[in-house]
Amino acid sequence: MDSRGNILDTQEESDQKLPTGGEKIIQCLEREGVEYVFGLSGGAIMPLFDALVDSKIQLVLTRHEQGATHMADGYARATGRPGVVLVTSGPGATNTVTGLLTALMDSAPVVVLTGQTITSMLGKDAFQEADVTGITYPVVKHSYLIKNAADIPRIIREAFHVATSGRPGPVLVDIPKDIGQGPCDAPFCDEIDLPGYEVATRGAPEAIAETARLLRAAKRPLLYVGQGAVISGAGKAITTLAEKLRAPVVTTLLGKGAVDETHPLHLGMMGMHGTAYANKAVAGCDLIMSIGGRWDDRITGRLSDFCTGAVKIHVDIDPAEFNKIIRPDVSILGDARLVVEDLLPQIEMADTADWLEQCDKWRRLYPLKYSKQGGLRAQHVLDRLDALTQGEAIITTDVGQHQMWAAQFCRSRSNRHWISSGGAGTMGFGFPAAIGAQFGNPDKKVWAVVGDGGFQMTLSELATAFIHKLPVNVLIINNNFLGMIRQWQEMFYENRLSGSDLEGNPDFVKLAQAYGVKALRIRRPADADRILREAHEHDGPCVVVAEVVKEDNVFPMIPAGASVSEMLIEKPKHALAKPSGST
Amino acid sequence: MSAAIELKPVPQQIHTISLFVNNVPGVLVRVALVFSRRGFNIESLVVSPGAEGRFSRMTVTCSGEPEVLEQIIKQLAKLVDVVHAVDHTGDSAYETEIALIKIEAPLAERTEILQVAEHFKSRVVDYGSESMILQAYGSSEKLDALISLLRPYSIAELVRSGKLLMARGKSAT
């Protein structure tokens, strides 16, 4: 019946039937090119789950909303395309908060759609109502509460635009159930009208010219490469820049892979657990140029000792990063790739032979090393994983000692092949992120390197990996400790262990098998190659449990808030003062 | 004798920031969070519609070290709903504020109060047997001076609009 109560013939009626708000949102997602949504249903979001039945978008049902959010994040980081999450109101939405923080800190484009109570019940403590936009303000790049179905196409378009452009980040859209269920006759929207939102692209020519001048004058230049370089795909241009300048390259934890780590000019990761030679180069350079890095406290250590006397150049797409931690001599606002490309023609071949010789000397003097005695070492297993995967696999990590060892020993060869939670340091990230990365790259091998502690935070996603027969591998570095915590307690708290022993851990092999997932165990160093290869070649998910020595420590280490001169290359013989740095 | 430690006072300046924002729900919270996350106190805040209904105007005053303020302004400007954020501290902008002051004074004492009020060009907008309300406007410093002169006469209630500001000439507020 139409509004005047006339009976229409059925053909006409179906032609005129309006989509529901939920259907409209799913159609908008299709127009955005979304392939997968990761999520878990509930009352308030049922209209959208219902609309998914008729969509070509594939739903990945997760076992926890945190897992869904990390999957979307891993998908986004591995592909550069936005990851989408669909969850219900109240607890469903609050379970995404950790994932939102993780994505925000590492600039990952994630769009989280949350169900909400009906508009007339907003603010009335309705069942499963939570003020989700309120709870999430500090952990999103932007957010929306849809109050009117007519706004759906505009809001979804804006959400994807904001999430993916400029410095990417998570965007949340809260959708009351009546909006999802009721009709929506708004046309699709392609235009963006956001007067408060500007995206920088090319750098200012004067700043680029000044940078070129400073680079030409530098005797000991150093390129410091961060996540911004990964996001903008600046790696090729940076490699050319480094080769022209003959300047060494160091990266942050997240910058790994932007430039091939096996390149002779690459000194590996800098910062708290970076290589000694990368950190020596940081301390010894006369010019440091950050390309998409934000001078994080894990990188700089004590600021008053950081690169004193060196010229500092800062390339960033986010103007709020300038002067936040350091005051650069030149800041260039723009996209990392475009800025470096514009810089290249102004760079001449430089003679830095002495400087490169010095860096190589440091490389020879202070190689990464570990004891080959006393049982199975995490470093050995990761070294062998690197030998097996040769940079072809995408490696994700969780957070802790294994993460730092993986960063040291698994040398990333290409962009978006290294995925780790840096800014937030979120335990539980690694495994679901690997699942997301695998969905985005069905033809690639994906390995999640996790600790026994963090894995237990999101391990229920074994079911997700099993159901989708994903060839994702999980390497559990099992030391039966919250290893990084134990290391700090040993080093800075007189070895007074407090809540770091994971006594009561399950048998991870049996656990994986209970999910139907193949599982293998490495006990002896000599078995590492064979077992890793068996997992690598297995067509389907496989868990490898490396039963490593319980009490090993990550070195080199610059204690939090200290400077490079206080770097510990190996286990110190004396007790250390408690670190003064941020955490 | 203990070593004398020289404590340098941190320069704390009152800053006036004006924000041009989208007139949408939540924008006030987003702005407030940029301050509260660093434990910054907003001294005064005025929100009103802009010339076009789609935008609003906010004028915020707060105190803090200049470097921190610089970062706060950048983070405000970064918010999607903030069109622009300008620190007018030190600018030659026109500033004004309105105050309503309720004084509970017996009729006998009011001559002096009215003299003070007159001196500050403030108006009596309510006159009852137990209390009266004065309305004053002018720079925030002028209002501070008026209020301190009126303190001895038991101010029962005080409402101030917060600072309003507009850039002079062609520069944007």
Ligand SMILES: Cc1ncc(C[n+]2csc(CCOP(=O)(O)OP(=O)(O)O)c2C)c(N)n1
């Ligand atoms: C959600 C969360 N809780 C707590 C921490 C603090 N934390 C950092 S590393 C770590 C230990 C991790 O232990 P495990 O996963 O076993 O890895 P390992 O360090 O042993 O390699 C902890 C508890 C964190 N980063 N994230």
